[in-house]
Amino acid sequence: MSTEQTFDVIVIGAGSTGENVADIVVRGGLTAALVESELVGGECSYWACMPSKALLRGTEVLEEARAVSGAAAAVTGEQDVRATLDRRNSFTSNWDDSGQAQWVDGAGITLVRGEGRLDGEKRVVVRASDGTETVLLATHAVAVCTGSAAAVPPLEGIDSVDVWTAREATSAQEAPGRLVILGGGVVGVEMATAWSALGSQVTLLQRGDRLLAGQEPEAGDLVAESLRGRGVDVRLGTSVSAVRQDGADVVVVTGAGEVRGDRFLVAAGRRARTEGIGVETVGLTAGEYLDVDDSLRVRGVDWLYGIGDVNGRRLLTHMGKYQARQGGAAIVARAKGDQVSLADWSPFVATADTAATPQVTFSIPQVASVGITAAQAEERGLPHTVVRYELGSVAGSALFADGYTGTAVAVVDTGRDVLLGVTFVGPGVSEMLQAATIAVVGEVPISRLWHAVPAYPTMNEVWLRLLETLRDQ
Amino acid sequence: MSTEQTFDVIVIGAGSTGENVADIVVRGGLTAALVESELVGGECSYWACMPSKALLRGTEVLEEARAVSGAAAAVTGEQDVRATLDRRNSFTSNWDDSGQAQWVDGAGITLVRGEGRLDGEKRVVVRASDGTETVLLATHAVAVCTGSAAAVPPLEGIDSVDVWTAREATSAQEAPGRLVILGGGVVGVEMATAWSALGSQVTLLQRGDRLLAGQEPEAGDLVAESLRGRGVDVRLGTSVSAVRQDGADVVVVTGAGEVRGDRFLVAAGRRARTEGIGVETVGLTAGEYLDVDDSLRVRGVDWLYGIGDVNGRRLLTHMGKYQARQGGAAIVARAKGDQVSLADWSPFVATADTAATPQVTFSIPQVASVGITAAQAEERGLPHTVVRYELGSVAGSALFADGYTGTAVAVVDTGRDVLLGVTFVGPGVSEMLQAATIAVVGEVPISRLWHAVPAYPTMNEVWLRLLETLRDQ
Structure with a gap:
């Protein structure tokens, strides 16, 4: 026996992407059910970004302190590993999702706990842990936000x-x-x-x-x-x-x-979490990433969206949330009968997926990049030039750490006079990335970037050095 | 008795601004003399930015380490004050300018040591410490880059x-x-x-x-x-x-x-260093800031430029160097008889002086700002709205430091849908500023900024929060 409920939108998967899709459509005046079989908040909150960065931060900041003569003298002890693990536990709320579930409730979203699977057009069946089933019917759309899982290669043994x-x-x-x-x-x-x-x-x-x-x-x-x-x-x-x-x-x-x-x-690597969620019932293949257009709608199924890792476009928390905003806006607009522009950079498309995806690896040194690399520009046959500058040669970096080692690489579109991609490698570069992201997304001409003066003495002075290097080469 | 030498351009004052003016005009094919009575490199290198930041960095990074539970356990000692002062001494090269003088020489600039003073049209007299005088004649231009000095108020006693x-x-x-x-x-x-x-x-x-x-x-x-x-x-x-x-x-x-x-x-505060440099000989008033147009040319004296602090526009090293690039380009273009556009954002004008001056105060917390404040927008009667967000509420900030306290303020031009100014206050915000500077300078529309996705979990996620707050208010 099962109950049946109807919502404007059904979202399968309450990771950060699914939460954001549901939030956007509710803000747009629609009703939404959010289905989750594990923890509300998903990989990022419990098993990826948050805990990994929490594990790394203490090591990073101690290394920064040891790299400043004068400060180094104060770092005479060792990191307290138990305290670091406890700090990580606190960032994951000890793997308890009640805070997130509360947020979902406060946002006016109906949380449905259980395994959700598609069961034909605009129909989702949720099986709770006690075996009871709920049938959810969608008036407008179903968004699959089940994400990805670690891919384990078929090694012998x-x-x-x-x-x-x-x-x-x-x-x-x-x-x-x-x-x-x-x-x-x-x-x-x-x-x-x-x-x-x-x-x-x-x-x-x-x-x-x-x-x-x-x-x-x-x-x-x-x-x-x-x-x-x-x-x-x-x-x-x-x-x-x-x-x-x-x-x-x-x-x-x-x-x-x-x-x-x-x-x-x-x-x-990762694999799409599209097995066991009934994609076969709407003509798709389990185990494959969902093939979506720029508004995150599954090609050929006009009521179905694949948002976040599950579409394989960009497997990053912040890009999943970005897609949630764009795809969510598209769902709302279509529900209202509004026009949805698929033009680049419209409010309904995830153009940054291809043009300007930022990524930070929280290693030591950190790696922060956006847009395309020199090799990708070459592959795509774009007219371009590559500019490199040693980050350690900038006054702000030398002040940051003795013996600072790092680099900056910019790929410039010589046809359009804009940046195609920027990479920073070095201690503390993660917060430098947003400048590059805005330059790439904003398609700010190189001639205008000369007026974007970096404050002295910050590491961002490398922007000036990159421009000078570009001018002189 | 005095010798006479002729250069295309004479630059008075070899601080970072003067060095850059001379460098730019030499790169443009002109000859340049650079006159300095103290240390080549100027205030910033020896008595401002560099030493102050070097004095602060150790304190800052230790505070950051103490703010991360787990890492804090390792910080059991005290900062070594002598080592910090020695590190500062090293950043100022122990107040020895031979490295900078070498750079000047390598750049093809003629360094003339001594007190320089204007002596009528395109004429500069330099008195060396031994009393000998050299007369420098300028074919094209004289750039005054004598900067500013501390203003001491006339207190009783x-x-x-x-x-x-x-x-x-x-x-x-x-x-x-x-x-x-x-x-x-x-x-x-x-x-x-x-x-x-x-x-x-x-x-x-x-x-x-x-x-x-x-x-x-x-x-x-x-x-x-x-x-x-x-x-x-x-x-x-x-x-x-x-x-x-x-x-x-x-x-x-x-x-x-x-x-x-x-x-x-x-x-x-500061005062213009225009006393004792002969500005009276060309009809100007000693002690006052030089009144210049956007190409940094002194109004009414078409061969004279006032670049850097001395014009009172923006008393910041990086803005002086920016003005040096812009004014230097104007000098070169005019020497060649090329057209010099005074339109906003042209290569010959310092538009950012008024529209987008970045500034970082290296306090704890740091203060990083660009463009105008809410109060200034109000004063100027610009149609605007102000958006505020607590920086400590962003995941990246919480990871950065336990109990992170800070804030972000954005001033949005509601007529043009662009940012007028941004301020970040908090630990570690200095490298976040360049993103705001590029957004303001690039006049990137708010609608486009939604596509500039901040990497998760960095403190720059505050960009998304500011946009959401703007949308919802």
Whole structure:
């Protein structure tokens, strides 16, 4: 037996993306049900951004203090690992979502707990943990915001060992003695940085010949050098063929011998969470990312939206929330019969997904980038030039830390005289990124950027140096 | 007896502004003489930005470390004051300008050491320390870049006491026991922060009822609260009527009693350095700021430029250098007979002086602002709305420091849908400013700024919160 309820919009998945979609449509005057089978707040709040940054912050700030002669003398003790883990626990509310559920309620959204699955047109069936089912009917739209999960490659023996994914790595209550990490992307690099500082002996295995593939090459190079300097065994060009359990050890078999660990973290990419949610009932294929247009509407199914990681466009919390705002606005407008412009940068499309996606890797040094890299500009055949400047040569950086090492890379569209992409690598660069994002999104001409004077002496003086370098080359 | 030399351009004053003017005109194919009577590099390098920030950085980063539970446990010692002073000494090259002189030489600029003074049209006389005089003749232009000096108000008894100005306060080789500061502007606030942390007992006297007058009110309020929390005796609404020496003590007489100190720092504004440089010989008044147009050319004297502090437009190193680039370009263009556009944002005008001047006060918390304040928008009768958001409510700030306190204020032009000004107050906000500067300078529409997604979880998420607050109010 099941009950039936009708809402204007049904959102499946109450991560930060789903919460924002529901919020936007309710603000637009529609009713919304928000379906969640785990914790309201999703990956970011409990098993990704928040806990990982909380694990890293203490290490980062102590390193900054040690890099300032005079201040360094005061840092005579060690980080309190238990206090750092407790601080992380506090940022995840000890994995209790009552605060978030309260917010949902206060926002006028109906939270429906249970496993949601599509069941044909505008119909969602939710099975609660006690087995009862609720049928939700959507007047206007269903938004799938189920996100992504860690992809575990089908290595020989993988099912026989206890695998950590980002979830376990960000929520662990003690530092493993030996941690072997597979994958040198954002998760691998952040967790190597965090746990090596909190007491683990870390081995980082990366198949490619560089960490943080897809970023400007300086990023991976500087991060690898830094990780090695802090005792992480970074092995590039290393592929893993098999794993096995040997007593308490996980044994990871690589092309260059075996590595033993107490924990084995697989950080080798993500996969769409589109299995078990009934996408087959509306003609789509389970396990694939949802194919959406720029308003985040699933192509060919005019009442269905795929917003956030689940569409595979950009797997980042802030881009999921951005898509939620844009897609949510599109849902509201269409429900009202308003025109929805699909032109670039309209209020209904996620143009920044392709033109200006910012990303920060909270490694030491940090890597902050937006837009496209030099290699991508080359691939796309865009008329461009690349400008590089050593961040350590700027007065503000030298003041920030003795021996500051970092770099800035700007990719300039020589046809349109605007920035296509910017990358900063160095300690403390994360807050420098928004300037680049606004320059890229705003398509501010280079000639105008000369008037955007960086305050002296901040690290942002690098903007002037980049412009001067561009002028002189 | 004197020698005579001819240059295309003569620059009087080799601070950062003069150096940049000379550099730009030489790059433009002209010859340049650069005249300096003190240290090449000027105030900023030796007695302002660089030493003050070097004095502050250690205190700042230790406070940041103490504000992160887990990291705080490691900060068990005290800042090494001698090492901090030595670090400051190193940033000022121990007040030795040979490195800068070398740069001038390498840039193809002729450095002429001595006191330069105008002596009629396109003529500058330089008197060296040994009394010899050199006459410099300019083919095209003379640029006065003599900057500003501390203004010492004519208090009763002021000539009888040993007064510190910013120069002495930034270059002192030990912390005074009791430091009395007159003036709660940038210099007063920064020096109060620095020396109180390095061991001085500081009293800060401010005539007005708020520190950092001219900034958004939150700035002065939060800084005053913080200074008091660190033991500084902040006295607002306090005017000083007289000073006297009493043995080793300086006694400062205020409307509310006397204050005694070992040192008395006057940080009560600046004055134009236009005395003793012969401006009278070209019809101008000594002691006044030079009145210039947007290309930094002195009104009524078509071969004379006043660039940097000396024109009184914006007394900031980075704005002086900006004016140097713009005015330098104007000099080069006019020398070549090219057209010089005086339109806003042209390569020859310093539009940002009025529309988008960034400024950072390196207090704790930092204050970073660009463009105009709400009060200024009101005064100018601009159609506007003001948006405020507590910076501590953003996830990135909470991660940055436990109990983070700060704020963001944006002034929006409701007619043109662009930002007029932005202020951030809080720990670590200095590198957030460039984003606001680019938004203001680029006149990026609010509708477009919605696409400039802040990376999560950084403090820059406040951009999204400001936009949401604007939308909802």
